[in-house]
Amino acid sequence: MKTPGQRLFWALLPLLALAAQAADHAEVARHAIKLHRGRGAALTPRKQWVLDSCRKLSGLLRQKNVVLNKLKSAIRVVEKDAGLSSEEKLFQVHTFEIFQKELNESENSVFQAIYGLQRALQGDYKDVVNMKESSRQRLEALREAAIKEETEYVELLAAEKHQVEALKNMQHQNKSLSMLDEILEDVRKAADRLEEEIEEHAFDDNKSVKGVNVEAVLRVEEEEAGAKHNATRGEGEGGLGLSMLIDSQNNQYILTKPRDATIPRADPHFIKDIVTIGMLSLPCGWLCTAIGLPTMFGYIMCGVLLGPSGLNSIKSIVQVETLGEFGVFFTLFLVGLEFSPEKLRKVWKVSLQGPCCMTLLMVAVGLLWGHLLRIRPTQSVFISTCLSLSSTPLVSRFLAGSARGDKEGDLDYSAVLLGVLVTQDVQLGLFMAVLPTLIQAGAGASASVAVAVLRVLVLTGRILFSLAAVLLVCLVMKTYLVGPYYRRLHAESKGNKEILILGISALIFFMLTVTELLDVSMELGCFLAGALISSQGHMATEEISSYVEPIRDFLAIVFFASIGLHVFPTFVVYELTVLVFLTLSVVLMKFVLAALVLSLVLPQSSRHIRWIVSAGLAQVSEFSFVLGSRARRAGIISREVYLLILSVTTLSLLLAPVLWRAAIMRCVPRPERRSSL
Numbered sequence: 001m002k003t004p005g006q007r008l009f010w011a012l013l014p015l016l017a018l019a020a021q022a023a024d025h026a027e028v029a030r031h032a033i034k035l036h037r038g039r040g041a042a043l044t045p046r047k048q049w050v051l052d053s054c055r056k057l058s059g060l061l062r063q064k065n066v067v068l069n070k071l072k073s074a075i076r077v078v079e080k081d082a083g084l085s086s087e088e089k090l091f092q093v094h095t096f097e098i099f100q101k102e103l104n105e106s107e108n109s110v111f112q113a114i115y116g117l118q119r120a121l122q123g124d125y126k127d128v129v130n131m132k133e134s135s136r137q138r139l140e141a142l143r144e145a146a147i148k149e150e151t152e153y154v155e156l157l158a159a160e161k162h163q164v165e166a167l168k169n170m171q172h173q174n175k176s177l178s179m180l181d182e183i184l185e186d187v188r189k190a191a192d193r194l195e196e197e198i199e200e201h202a203f204d205d206n207k208s209v210k211g212v213n214v215e216a217v218l219r220v221e222e223e224e225a226g227a228k229h230n231a232t233r234g235e236g237e238g239g240l241g242l243s244m245l246i247d248s249q250n251n252q253y254i255l256t257k258p259r260d261a262t263i264p265r266a267d268p269h270f271i272k273d274i275v276t277i278g279m280l281s282l283p284c285g286w287l288c289t290a291i292g293l294p295t296m297f298g299y300i301m302c303g304v305l306l307g308p309s310g311l312n313s314i315k316s317i318v319q320v321e322t323l324g325e326f327g328v329f330f331t332l333f334l335v336g337l338e339f340s341p342e343k344l345r346k347v348w349k350v351s352l353q354g355p356c357c358m359t360l361l362m363v364a365v366g367l368l369w370g371h372l373l374r375i376r377p378t379q380s381v382f383i384s385t386c387l388s389l390s391s392t393p394l395v396s397r398f399l400a401g402s403a404r405g406d407k408e409g410d411l412d413y414s415a416v417l418l419g420v421l422v423t424q425d426v427q428l429g430l431f432m433a434v435l436p437t438l439i440q441a442g443a444g445a446s447a448s449v450a451v452a453v454l455r456v457l458v459l460t461g462r463i464l465f466s467l468a469a470v471l472l473v474c475l476v477m478k479t480y481l482v483g484p485y486y487r488r489l490h491a492e493s494k495g496n497k498e499i500l501i502l503g504i505s506a507l508i509f510f511m512l513t514v515t516e517l518l519d520v521s522m523e524l525g526c527f528l529a530g531a532l533i534s535s536q537g538h539m540a541t542e543e544i545s546s547y548v549e550p551i552r553d554f555l556a557i558v559f560f561a562s563i564g565l566h567v568f569p570t571f572v573v574y575e576l577t578v579l580v581f582l583t584l585s586v587v588l589m590k591f592v593l594a595a596l597v598l599s600l601v602l603p604q605s606s607r608h609i610r611w612i613v614s615a616g617l618a619q620v621s622e623f624s625f626v627l628g629s630r631a632r633r634a635g636i637i638s639r640e641v642y643l644l645i646l647s648v649t650t651l652s653l654l655l656a657p658v659l660w661r662a663a664i665m666r667c668v669p670r671p672e673r674r675s676s677l
Contacts, residue, residue: 057110064103071096091165098155105148112141150247183578187640190574194643197309197570218246244269244315254316269315276313277302277320277561294657296397296560303564317565324562327555328393329526333508334552335396335418336530337541350601351419357597358590358617359427362388365589382636385431386628386645387586389621392421392523393559394653398616398660413609416602417616425524426467428623466518473514474528482532486540501547504533563622567650571643582644583651587659591618608667615663619656620649 078084078092119134245253254267284298284305306314314320366384367377399414485507493500508529515525534541572579594617598610624645632642 061107064107068100068103071100094155094158098152101152109145184638184640187575187578187644190571191640191643193574194568194571220244220246252315254319267316267319270319273306273314273316273320274323274558276306277558280306281557281561294397296394296556297654297657299557299560300564300567300653303561304567304569305564306561307565307567309568309570314565317562320558320565321562324555324559327552327557327559328523329508329512330548330552330555331393331396331559332523332526333530334545334548335392335399336527336532337534337545337548338399338530347415347419350416350598351423353601354594354597355420355423355427357601358593359385359388361593361597362590365593379637379641382627382631383641383645386624387590387620387648389424389428389623390421390590390617391619391621391653391656392425393556393622394619394656395421395616397556398657413612413616416598416606416609416613420613420617422524422527424621425521425527428521428523428621431627463519466520469518470515470520470524470528474532478532478535483536486533486536490540497547500544501551504544504548507533563625563650563653566625566646568643568647572647572651575647579644579647579651583648583655586620586648587618587652587655590620591615591659594618611667612663615659616656618659619652622649622653624649 075093075096078089078096081089084092116134116138247253254269255265258265280302281299284302285295286298288295288298288301304310306312307317363381363384366380366387369375370377370380395417399417485503489500489503493503508526511529511532512522512525515528516522533544591614594614595610598613599607602610628637628642628645631637632639637645
């Protein structure tokens with residue numbers, strides 16, 4: 001049982017912190033002992049620890065106040081020091097403020113612990129409700145402490161960034177920058193300005209929003225949820241409403257799997273995003289058609305308007321991009337549907353030799369420029385490989401409806417183009433497999449160059465083995481399975497085309513799963529599925545195309561809109577001169593290298609098509625977005641280089657229809673030109 005003196009002691013002890021600021025700490029300690037033992041009772045050795053503890057506590061509090069005053073004085077001195085740059089002042093002041101916050105939070109934690117102990121001593125061990133409330137309060141305190149610690153860590157990262165800025169400023173004053181450093185420095189400033197414009201600060205802005213529970217993340221309830229639902233949510237559903245979670249890094253999360261699976265749920269953010277994209281794509285597509293541009297640019301513009309650089313109304317960006325990937329799958333399936341195995345057999349030498357030579361030449365040119373500009377070899381190889389790839393979905397849209405047969409032994413340019421693009425898709429899978437080794441080489445993790453080269457050779461052999469396995473699977477399916485499978489589907493789908501669509505979709509998904517399991521790109525599996533179906537004859541190709549094309553068209557809208565989400569017009573405006581120069585240089589270089597290689601590998605009678613094929617390969621593939629993001633996370637390239645790759649890729653895609661149309665007008669006879677355009 002607690003005596004009244006003990007209860008009084010625990011009740012008044014938190015107030016001693018205030019008394020410690022004005023009174024001597026020894027007097028405070030003796031006063032605490034008097035309250036604990038009675039009116040002026042003598043001290044005993046058994047209770048000496050109470051006096052010592054109070055002295056230490058009051059001494060620490062006084063020392064903390066002295067340190068806070070010194071920190072304030074130091075901040076004033078730093079702000080008045082004219083010899084420091086703005087970056088150095090910002091770093092030092094930020095560091096002092098973080099230390100002040102750490103001292104105050106430590107003091108609050110001490111007295112919160114004392115208050116919790118006091119509440120536990122005053123409670124009844126039989127009172128479960130009181131203990132439950134105490135446990136809940138401690139849990140809330142831990143959640144708030146986690147949030148504060150996360151915020152402090154972010155502030156430390158920001159202080160470290162300010163320190164790096166100060167060091168860069170000192171280096172800039174001590175030595176002149178090279179041409180590349182000047183460009184990257186200018187790009188860095190534009191990138192900083194862009195991040196400031198598009199950064200939402202969702203974590204800080206939603207701390208005080210009604211319906212937010214402070215945990216390791218913020219949980220923002222649905223706007224349409226009523227007040228009554230918010231009040232009873234914790235008791236009735238256990239907080240399982242489809243809310244948005246926002247962490248201190250401003251990443252936003254949507255519930256993917258609820259604890260209670262008996263309640264059906266839907267993601268309203270994703271539904272609204274798809275509806276918005278579908279409605280806005282119509283006027284954007286109409287506008288591009290009216291001014292003579294392909295409709296795909298209207299869809300990209302739709303993504304720009306709805307993305308972070310525009311209205312910022314797309315909430316489920318990851319989900320939209322995931323759905324857009326199905327547009328790539330069905331596009332490549334239709335490409336394979338028009339690209340029969342017979343055409344592939346005719347151009348396999350050109351398709352194999354051409355892309356390999358182009359990639360090697362691009363890497364060689366990249367290493368040369370990297371040596372002149374003092375860029376690391378790993379970074380030069382990565383950038384050159386990214387720029388060597390061309391966009392298969394874009395070229396497929398160019399070739400839609402224009403596939404023709406051979407004439408007088410000449411190769412069809414559409415067959416050559418698609419063969420080259422298929423090989424580049426294989427190269428993409430190879431490069432994705434080699435990327436981890438490139439990351440290790442860039443970080444200096446390899447013991448020697450020989451070990452790194454050996455690892456790359458092993459990975460290359462593994463990819464070649466996987467390609468051989470894929471080819472074997474395709475031969476077996478073409479010989480024994482595809483024919484009976486399609487005939488059974490066709491027989492079962494009479495009067496019900498759903499069976500045929502589902503059967504073809506299942507074949508596409510099966511092939512992309514096989515290629516994915518064999519460490520080859522899923523896009524190649526979709527292309528091979530179309531090539532297998534095309535072996536069943538022209539009638540089967542026409543029937544399946546009429547069913548699949550509407551699905552492909554809708555999903556392609558989502559895909560091109562997802563590309564627009566990564567386009568930042570303000571950054572392009574800031575660095576327009578540099579980006580236009582880089583884009584024209586890359587497009588011209590790819591065009592010249594492709595024309596040179598095709599002049600060597602094409603038969604003499606078909607060399608006239610090299611200009612059309614080169615024009616189709618002059619742009620940069622949208623898969624450079626994926627490769628660039630992975631390389632940026634791995635530290636191979638910087639943020640500035642990533643934004644340059646992103647912008648150059650986008651501008652090259654915008655320039656591609658102009659170059660393609662010019663090549664068609666120049667090289668294709670008039671009767672065939674109309675179907676190609």
